[in-house]
Amino acid sequence: MSKRFPMPMPFGWFCISYSDELAAGAVRNVRYFERDMVLFRTASGKPALTGPVCPHLGAHLGHGGTVQGESIRCPFHHWQFDRDGIITDIPYAQRIPPKVDGKPCLKTYPVCEKNGVIWAWYHPEELPPDFEVLELAEFSDPDWSERDRYEWRFGSCPQEIAENGVDVAHFKYIHQMDAVPLGETTYEGHIRRSRVRGPRTVVNEAGEPEVIEYGIDVVQNGAGQKWTRFSGLVDYLLQVLVTPVDAETVDVRFVYTHPRYPEGSFRHRAVRDGIANTNGQRGLEGDIPIWHNKFHLREPLLCDGDGPIMRFRRYFAQFYVGGPYGDERSIPSDLEVASN
């Protein structure tokens, strides 16, 4: 919890690295969720995430630790630990201390790898994952482009960023966009989906205005994975990755892919424009100065032109242990779906 946000950090799967930032045999220090962790990749390619402190005599595994096969080796006395935190070797001992023989003694955290991203499961009470990261087929489709990635760090929290999508009134004032229809929204447990379809006038390849059907499909899968599929003149997919660094700081990563439109073609230029807009004032960078300074009001003063902000908050409340404000075990029920 922080001065600006009354909620704690939400639990869920969060991006802590891109896959290609961690080669086999690499060891990296990462700091998210207000804690230091050590990320490594074994010789066979599996990612692992541990606490930094060697249980032997407390050396920091992220400063001089090395990967040996499927284990990480502490720099101090060369004890080795596997991905589950179990000792695999003490080079100078006759036997592993019996109380930890075959049992985890180095702190480890759940981790998985999908969509070119290494995801860590954060839970303040260390409960195991109760849902999965969802795979997006476009990221492994050879007909879709290489990933195009952008990254920002600023003072905010995951809920504030997610809530922006239902704050329909701000699109005009921050993003200089016409009213953005909310579309059909469904809530199913930890997943929220919204679907917008409508006509839009665009300038076509011949330089003429043309009315086309466009679509925006958004899926939020817990607090740390969201994606948007844009369709119309061009198609593109944006995976939004929001990770709390601490209670008042987030990393936001945008990862795009799109069909391989020929370089220099009209559609290629159009998709580049779409991406620039989604990053820029008409998208994320329009919001950052507001997010970076705003406060989360538990009881905002809303009017009839505002979007379904409180309904969204009831959905997001399920990602906080004990509810967002720490005074309720809050899981939204299906009965609430109809109300705002």
Ligand code: FES
């Ligand atoms: S402190 Fe790590 S092996 Fe001794």
Ligand SMILES: [Fe+2]
């Ligand atoms: Fe916005």
